[in-house]
Amino acid sequence: QQPVQSPQAVILREGEDAVINCSSSKALYSVHWYRQKHGEAPVFLMILLKGGEQKGHEKISASFNEKKQQSSLYLTASQLSYSGTYFCGTELRDDKIIFGKGTRLHILP
Amino acid sequence: SAVISQKPSRDICQRGTSLTIQCQVDSQVTMMFWYRQQPGQSLTLIATANQGSEATYESGFVIDKFPISRPNLTFSTLTVSNLSPEDSSIYLCSVEKPTGGGYSYNEQFFGPGTRLTVL
Numbered sequence: 036q037q038p039v040q041s042p043q044a045v046i047l048r049e050g051e052d053a054v055i056n057c058s059s060s061k062a063l064y065s066v067h068w069y070r071q072k073h074g075e076a077p078v079f080l081m082i083l084l085k086g087g088e089q090k091g092h093e094k095i096s097a098s099f100n101e102k103k104q105q106s107s108l109y110l111t112a113s114q115l116s117y118s119g120t121y122f123c124g125t126e127l128r129d130d131k132i133i134f135g136k137g138t139r140l141h142i143l144p
Numbered sequence: 145s146a147v148i149s150q151k152p153s154r155d156i157c158q159r160g161t162s163l164t165i166q167c168q169v170d171s172q173v174t175m176m177f178w179y180r181q182q183p184g185q186s187l188t189l190i191a192t193a194n195q196g197s198e199a200t201y202e203s204g205f206v207i208d209k210f211p212i213s214r215p216n217l218t219f220s221t222l223t224v225s226n227l228s229p230e231d232s233s234i235y236l237c238s239v240e241k242p243t244g245g246g247y248s249y250n251e252q253f254f255g256p257g258t259r260l261t262v263l
Contacts (some may be wrong), residue, residue, distance in 0.1 A: 037186070065249065076236060076254040077187065084249055122186065124252075130175060130240065131202075132252060134187045 036061060038125045040135035047113050048143050055108040055138045057123030066099050066106040067124040067132055070117075077122060081108065110140070118142045146171060146241050148255035156261045157227050164223045165258045167237035172217035177238040178210070181257070187236065193220050227262045234259050 038059045045053050057066060065084045069077040083099035083106060096109045110117055120139050124132035147170040157163050167176065178190040191199040191212055199212040213221045224231050234257045240250040 067252065076256050079251050079253065082249060082251065124187075130250075131177075131189060131192060133189065136186045 036127075037133055038123055038135040040121075040123055040138050042138060043136070044139040044141070046141045046143065049115055050112055053110045053113060053117075053140060055110075055121050055123075055140075056105065057107070057125070057135055058103070058105045059125045061104065061125070061127055063099075063101065063104050063125050063127065065126045066097075067126065068095075068097060068106075068108050069122045069124065069134075070119045071122065071137075072119040080121075113140075113142050115142050115144060145251075146173065146239050146253040148237060148239060148253060150235075150237060150255040150258050152258060153256065154259040154261075156263060158263055159228055161227055162223055162225045163227065163260055164221050165235050165237075167220045167222070167255055169218045169239050171241070173239040173241060174217070175240050176214065176220045177240075177252075178212065178220075178222045179236045179238060179254075181234045181236060182232075183234075190222070190235075224260065227260075229262045232260055232262045 038057050041056045068081040070080055071077040081097045085101055099106045118141050120137040122134045122137045124134045126132050149168045151166045176193045179187040181187050189202050190205045191201045193199045193212050193214040195214045195217050209225055211223045236257045237255045238252050240252050
């Protein structure tokens with residue numbers, strides 16, 4: 036039931052783009068994206084709902100393919116502050132969010 | 145948004161003892177969640193706590209080991225009982241709140257976590 040994230044880790048130079056993928060074996064009601072910096076709590080980035088509704092971050096975008104039960108997070112023109120571990124969380128319409136294993140993103144100056 | 149505090153922020157406990165973690169939210173919420181995060185790992189849902197009813201536990205977690213209280217709409221406690229070194233982890237509470245602004249869904253907010261080390 037845990038969503039699968041890929042890649043497991045990414046190293047980028049500042050200004051480069053990254054895509055993080057999340058897929059589920061179950062039909063999804065929504066997909067949530069969080070970023071967690073070392074030693075801190077996860078922070079909400081984006082939510083994508085079945086049907087197309089979404090709310091997100093001004094410099095981060097995401098897509099949600101309901102048929103394929105997949106979501107992708109797009110980080111463009113990455114900044115040093117984007118470093119951290121990104122988690123996707125999938126909701127199966129029971130208000131519980133199950134998180135993937137995370138993708139570690141490291142931005143080099 | 146929601147501001148969540150947890151106590152203690154960290155603790156070192158002896159094997160066989162118990163630790164109770166408190167979670168306080170700055171506003172009333174219906175659902176509160178308890179997660180465990182082992183170092184460098186994902187967030188694993190332990191249980192969902194609704195005020196006025198018994199907590200709902202996820203597979204692999206039982207009430208005897210992780211008793212939860214939810215006495216009101218702003219507070220919850222998680223006790224980790226009969227501690228063993230395998231319980232060493234970060235425990236986070238989380239709440240859902242309507243995102244507002246005409247959107248029809250909830251955002252989930254996390255507390256700062258409690259780092260537990262069991263010797």
